[in-house]
Amino acid sequence: MGEYLIKGGNKIIGEIDICGAKNSILPILASVVLNENESIIHNVPKISDTFVAIDILKSIGCKVELKGSTIIVNSKDINNIEVPAGPVREMRSSIIFLGGILGRFKKVKISYPGGCELGARPIDFHIKAMRQLGATITEEQGFLMCEAKKLIGTRINLDFPSVGATQNIMLAAVFAKGETIISNAAKEPEIVDLQNFLNAMGASIKGAGTDMVVISGVQKLKAVEYKIMPDRIIAGTYLVATSITNGEILVKDVIPEHLNAITSKLIETGCDIKTFENSIWLKAPERLRAIHRLKTYPYPGFPTDMGPQFMTLLSIANGNSIVEETIFEGRNKHISEFMRMGANIVLLKDGMTSLITGVKNLNGTTVMAKDLRGGASLVLAGLCAEGETIVQNASFVERGYEHIEKDLKKLGANIVLR
Numbered sequence: 049m050g051e052y053l054i055k056g057g058n059k060i061i062g063e064i065d066i067c068g069a070k071n072s073i074l075p076i077l078a079s080v081v082l083n084e085n086e087s088i089i090h091n092v093p094k095i096s097d098t099f100v101a102i103d104i105l106k107s108i109g110c111k112v113e114l115k116g117s118t119i120i121v122n123s124k125d126i127n128n129i130e131v132p133a134g135p136v137r138e139m140r141s142s143i144i145f146l147g148g149i150l151g152r153f154k155k156v157k158i159s160y161p162g163g164c165e166l167g168a169r170p171i172d173f174h175i176k177a178m179r180q181l182g183a184t185i186t187e188e189q190g191f192l193m194c195e196a197k198k199l200i201g202t203r204i205n206l207d208f209p210s211v212g213a214t215q216n217i218m219l220a221a222v223f224a225k226g227e228t229i230i231s232n233a234a235k236e237p238e239i240v241d242l243q244n245f246l247n248a249m250g251a252s253i254k255g256a257g258t259d260m261v262v263i264s265g266v267q268k269l270k271a272v273e274y275k276i277m278p279d280r281i282i283a284g285t286y287l288v289a290t291s292i293t294n295g296e297i298l299v300k301d302v303i304p305e306h307l308n309a310i311t312s313k314l315i316e317t318g319c320d321i322k323t324f325e326n327s328i329w330l331k332a333p334e335r336l337r338a339i340h341r342l343k344t345y346p347y348p349g350f351p352t353d354m355g356p357q358f359m360t361l362l363s364i365a366n367g368n369s370i371v372e373e374t375i376f377e378g379r380n381k382h383i384s385e386f387m388r389m390g391a392n393i394v395l396l397k398d399g400m401t402s403l404i405t406g407v408k409n410l411n412g413t414t415v416m417a418k419d420l421r422g423g424a425s426l427v428l429a430g431l432c433a434e435g436e437t438i439v440q441n442a443s444f445v446e447r448g449y450e451h452i453e454k455d456l457k458k459l460g461a462n463i464v465l466r
């Protein structure tokens with residue numbers, strides 16, 4: 049599993065280029081199955097989740113080549129509509145492969161993803177939407193069997209603006225007969241990136257980034273070459289790393305508007321921030337201010353994927369903060385680890401609301417990552433803690449960060465992965 053060894057106290061100072069977005073490459077790799085031609089994708093993050101998605105593509109018959117940060121996929125000869133159970137259990141977002149395979153082959157068998165570290169992670173919105181498009185879905189021994197004589201466009205209203213459900217519907221509707229309208233759609237930038245990729249492939253989709261996405265069915269797609277968007281959560285993570293070490297950073301190759309909710313909260317804590325066309329500069333204050341209330345929301349609200357990292361910041365800020373997680377019931381598994389480092393955090397009975405009283409400093413010790421963003425927040429805690437911190441289960445962090453230890457070391461941190 050690997051572990052990070054961190055000696056706290058160094059400032060994060062310098063410049064860093066941000067890689068492509070994990071939550072963009074996964075749905076885009078799932079969408080190439082729609083295309084019988086070649087798909088070339090640039091700016092691909094070399095993280096473990098990307099390699100799981102590549103394994104799934106290969107297991108259904110795609111030819112996949114990875115050259116540096118470019119992936120070339122030929123999905124002409126797909127010969128298997130069954131997504132293997134292993135990868136789906138390992139990465140529950142593999143459910144995103146359902147829509148594309150069903151959309152092209154009108155048949156797909158996929159393991160029920162089940163929960164993960166973040167909680168139950170139900171897929172009822174996905175299943176209901178596929179049925180509304182005309183699919184029959186049955187569950188046999190933990191597998192979903194989906195079939196459709198044909199898929200017919202229809203109006204689908206999501207009870208909650210689910211990112212994955214919005215994406216699965218977009219994929220399943222590309223070849224559907226007529227028009228599919230998704231209302232209460234998720235508005236994340238990764239949805240816009242998926243729309244842009246699909247349209248570059250010859251699909252006909254509009255409205256991504258708003259709460260209404262309209263997909264008009266097409267007959268054929270064509271070869272595509274595309275560069276995916278930068279990872280807003282990695283950028284946000286490094287901005288927080290700088291803020292808690294009294295540092296100064298320029299994060300490059302980002303789309304600043306994607307981080308509006310994050311940078312505005314960092315300004316509230318006293319950080320000095322300047323945004324440029326595709327970079328953000330941050331200088332930390334001597335002492336961070338608490339944020340009376342931080343609540344996570346679907347985009348463009350403050351992202352759930354930045355909640356744990358901000359908890360690191362607030363645990364050493366001057367004053368009391370309330371953090372309310374509203375998306376995932378299992379988001380707060382890292383709090384018990386923080387408390388081992390001397391953080392003063394009370395998690396209320398609902399498991400979603402935490403009261404944080406800032407302390408002067410955290411103390412290094414051995415802690416355990418229990419999920420991707422919680423693990424990242426513990427690495428950040430090690431950067432600002434006194435003494436040495438060991439963060440175990442590094443593989444959780446490697447799911448979403450390409451060598452976080454190399455990036456942070458380049459920026460002045462004393463960190464190794466062993």
Ligand code: EPZ
Nearest residue numbers: 071141169170171172173174209210211212213353375376
């Ligand atoms: C995507 O997960 C991201 N993952 C998550 O990033 C991100 O935190 C999340 O969106 C919210 O922004 C990828 O893009 C691969 P949802 P997803 O469907 O699609 C409930 C990270 O760390 N729900 O928007 O699974 C669900 O339980 C990961 O990078 C249902 O009830 O999120 C949750 O409470 C973590 N039924 C809420 O909706 C459903 O059918 C939002 O989930 C689907 C979802």
